Amino acid sequence: MGLLSKKDAKLISDPLADNNPITIQVLGICSALAITAQLKPSIVMAISVIFVMGVGNVVISLMRNVIPSKIRIIVQLIVVATLVIIVDQVLKAFAYTLSKELSVFIGLIITNCIIMGRFEAFALGNGPWRSFLDGIGNALGYGVILIIVGFFRELLGSGTLFGFKVLGDSVEKTGLYALGYENNGFMVLPPMALIVVGLIIWVQRSRNKALIED
Amino acid sequence: MAIDTEKNSYTVVFAVIMVVVVGAILAGLASGLKPMVKANERYEKQQNILYAMGVNNNQGTSDVEFIPTEIVESEFDKYIKKQYVIQGGEVSENDQAYLIDIKKESTKAKDPNYERRLPLFIGEKDGEEVYIVPVRGKGLWDAIWGFVAMDKGMTVKGVYFDHKGETPGLGANIKERFFMDDFTGEELLDGNEFKGIKVAKGNNDPKNEIKDDYEVDAIAGSTITGDGVTAMLKKDIQMYKSYFETLN
Numbered sequence: 001m002g003l004l005s006k007k008d009a010k011l012i013s014d015p016l017a018d019n020n021p022i023t024i025q026v027l028g029i030c031s032a033l034a035i036t037a038q039l040k041p042s043i044v045m046a047i048s049v050i051f052v053m054g055v056g057n058v059v060i061s062l063m064r065n066v067i068p069s070k071i072r073i074i075v076q077l078i079v080v081a082t083l084v085i086i087v088d089q090v091l092k093a094f095a096y097t098l099s100k101e102l103s104v105f106i107g108l109i110i111t112n113c114i115i116m117g118r119f120e121a122f123a124l125g126n127g128p129w130r131s132f133l134d135g136i137g138n139a140l141g142y143g144v145i146l147i148i149v150g151f152f153r154e155l156l157g158s159g160t161l162f163g164f165k166v167l168g169d170s171v172e173k174t175g176l177y178a179l180g181y182e183n184n185g186f187m188v189l190p191p192m193a194l195i196v197v198g199l200i201i202w203v204q205r206s207r208n209k210a211l212i213e214d
Numbered sequence: 215m216a217i218d219t220e221k222n223s224y225t226v227v228f229a230v231i232m233v234v235v236v237g238a239i240l241a242g243l244a245s246g247l248k249p250m251v252k253a254n255e256r257y258e259k260q261q262n263i264l265y266a267m268g269v270n271n272n273q274g275t276s277d278v279e280f281i282p283t284e285i286v287e288s289e290f291d292k293y294i295k296k297q298y299v300i301q302g303g304e305v306s307e308n309d310q311a312y313l314i315d316i317k318k319e320s321t322k323a324k325d326p327n328y329e330r331r332l333p334l335f336i337g338e339k340d341g342e343e344v345y346i347v348p349v350r351g352k353g354l355w356d357a358i359w360g361f362v363a364m365d366k367g368m369t370v371k372g373v374y375f376d377h378k379g380e381t382p383g384l385g386a387n388i389k390e391r392f393f394m395d396d397f398t399g400e401e402l403l404d405g406n407e408f409k410g411i412k413v414a415k416g417n418n419d420p421k422n423e424i425k426d427d428y429e430v431d432a433i434a435g436s437t438i439t440g441d442g443v444t445a446m447l448k449k450d451i452q453m454y455k456s457y458f459e460t461l462n
Contacts, residue, residue, distance in 0.1 A: 037383025052367050068225040075232060086243060093247040096254040096283075158383065163277070171420065185434050188383045 005132070011133040015141035018208065021114045022145040023201045028114040034106055040162055042150030043084055045105050046143025052083045052109050053118065057135030059083075060123035067124070077110075084109050089167060092112040106168040114142055149196045155188030250412050257283045260290040266361035267337040267344045269293050276391055287438040296336040297390075300457055302329035311335065316350045316359065332453055338361070344371050347454050351446025354438040355379045358388065362451060366461040368402040370411070375443065385439030396422040396430040402447075404428070410448035413440035414447055 004012070004118050017078040021027045035041045042200045059079050060067075067075050085113035099106075109115070132190045154160055159167040159177075168175015186192055188198055216361050218224060261280040264270065271279035271291060281289055291365065297311035313332040323330040337347040350359040356378035363371040380386040387393055400411050414429040415437065422431055430438040 035382055037381070065220065066228070068219045068228050070220070070225055071229060074229075078232060078236055082240060085240055089240075089247050090241055091249075092254065096258065098249075100258075126292040154383075177459050188435055 008130065008133055011130060012137035012140070016136040016144060017136075017141075017204075018211065020141045020145065020204075021117070022142055022197065023140050023204055024211065025114075025117075027117055028142055029194075029197070031051060031108050031112050031188045032142075032197060035107065036146055036150040036153055036193050036196075037157065037188045038096040038154045038163075039147070039150040041105060042146040043141065043143075045108075046139070046146050048087065048106060048109055049115070049142055052117055053135040053139040054079065054132055056080055056083055057118060057123040057131040061126060061128045061131035063123050072124065072182075073116075073120070073155060076116055079119070080110050080115055084117050109204045112142075114138055134188060145169045145197065145200065148200060149193055151186050152196055153192060156184050157192070159183050216335075219411050243429060244394065253364065254283075257286050258315070260286045262374045263312060263361050264293060264348055264378065266288060266346055266363040266372045267293065268339055268363070269337075269391055272391070276434050278389065278394075279390060293337050295338050298334045298336070300332040300454070303456070305457065308333075316348050317357070319433050320341060324362065330453075334454065345454075345458070347451060349446045349450035351442050351449065352390075353359065353377050353380045353442040354385050354436070355381070358439065358442050358446060360446075362397075362447065364402065364458075366450075366458060368408075368455075368458055370397050370400045370402065371402075373397045377439070385436035387433050387436065387442060388439055395432075399425040400430065400435060401426055401428065402451060403455075408448075408452050410444065410451065413444045416438075 015021055018024065022032055031045065035045050056079055057202075060076060063075070084106060088099065088107075091106070091182070117135065118135060122134045151161070155166070159165060159170055168177045169183065170177050219228075224390075241405075247340045261283070264279070264286070265280055269281060271281055291417065294312075296307060297309050298304050299308045300316070312335065314331055314333045315418040316449060319330050319332075322328045325450065326341050337344045337346060344363045344364045346361050348359065348361055350357065356376065358380065360373060360375035362373050365371055375388045375394055377386060377388060379417070397411060400410060402410060409428040412429045413432045419427070419429070420431050
């Protein structure tokens with residue numbers, strides 16, 4: 001036996017593949033478009049969402065029996081907003097440079113519909129441990145897609161990864177550029193994120209026919 | 215548990231408790247961390263000003279490297295010789311000038327009876343005097359700001375730009391070396407006329423070898439941020455023109 005029971009392990013593995021929040025449920029698209037022009041912000045966003053989602057799901061799960069159902073959405077929103085502000089403040093005080101780099105992304109976490117979606121669909125009806133796993137799993141599933149999209153967009157759009165010029169210098173015409181290769185400027189624009197996500201969905205569905213709806 | 219969570223009175227009480235608890239946590243956290251946040255902001259400003267005048271750890275990298283936070287205060291005292299505040303033509307020395315909030319000043323300046331306070335820093339590096347002024351304007355999503363270091367003929371010696379929330383990979387690149395370095399050596403004055411520096415599209419001088427055209431090459435896909443930089447430089451540096459005239 002591993003650390004997790006089979007049922008619990010599925011909470012982590014499902015969102016990574018067959019029940020991915022972005023490619024299958026098509027949630028959280030807005031932030032996936034906005035921040036994936038480069039790899040680094042994509043990774044940072046993924047980590048921040050893992051934190052907010054893990055903790056948030058546990059908090060909501062602990063409160064699930066006392067939350068009045070009439071105002072549960074507002075309560076969820078308050079929990080997300082509070083966590084995000086805490087992250088933001090702590091970063092500003094102890095890791096100022098990092099917090100500068102993240103700038104808007106921290107605030108953007110609040111708008112991520114995956115978080116509210118998991119609170120509503122899972123944490124309100126399950127215990128804290130399972131909610132924690134579900135939160136981490138979904139945030140990972142979200143993060144993986146973000147990183148894949150960020151990788152292709154930065155590589156093909158700017159010819160860099162983490163800001164390093166991996167394909168040579170486009171102005172000095174070295175490396176691949178000496179052979180006449182050009183960066184695709186379209187890749188850094190938001191519409192290409194949508195197309196890359198679309199391609200991922202295509203690949204995923206053609207590998208797993210069970211995912212294709214009629 | 216015998217609480218009826220559907221009752222209106224319960225809902226109201228729950229909401230009140232929730233708001234009070236969350237408010238207390240956040241207020242406590244914010245006031246507890248405030249001194250650290252303030253200090254960080256002060257150091258950052260000093261780093262930015264020093265960066266514009268060329269006091270930075272950029273050598274041998276293609277990234278923006280500030281001097282470390284630990285030594286920034288002593289370096290600031292070492293390189294910045296004088297800080298002035300210009301108010302309605304009156305120039306006075308003020309060693310807290312770098313803490314003046316440009317945003318507040320420009321809001322207050324809308325009142326015609328208020329004379330705007332303009333901070334100006336005189337630094338000295340390698341025996342040369344540089345004049346550093348703050349600038350602030352609007353990008354696509356939010357504020358953009360920076361510091362411009364010039365010699366007394368208003369030729370740019372270095373700039374530092376920053377932004378609150380421009381698009382990553384596009385407008386956010388105004389704080390990258392490849393953009394900021396282009397400004398070095400550009401002129402702001404044509405004879406006696408203030409021209410500013412235009413962030414120009416058209417890719418006519420991508421390596422920015424022509425330094426007297428009042429233009430730098432724009433970043434593709436960030437037209438509005440670039441226009442914001444153009445406008446910010448024009449509007450804010452122009453206010454110092456009369457001071458620079460007294461120098462020559």
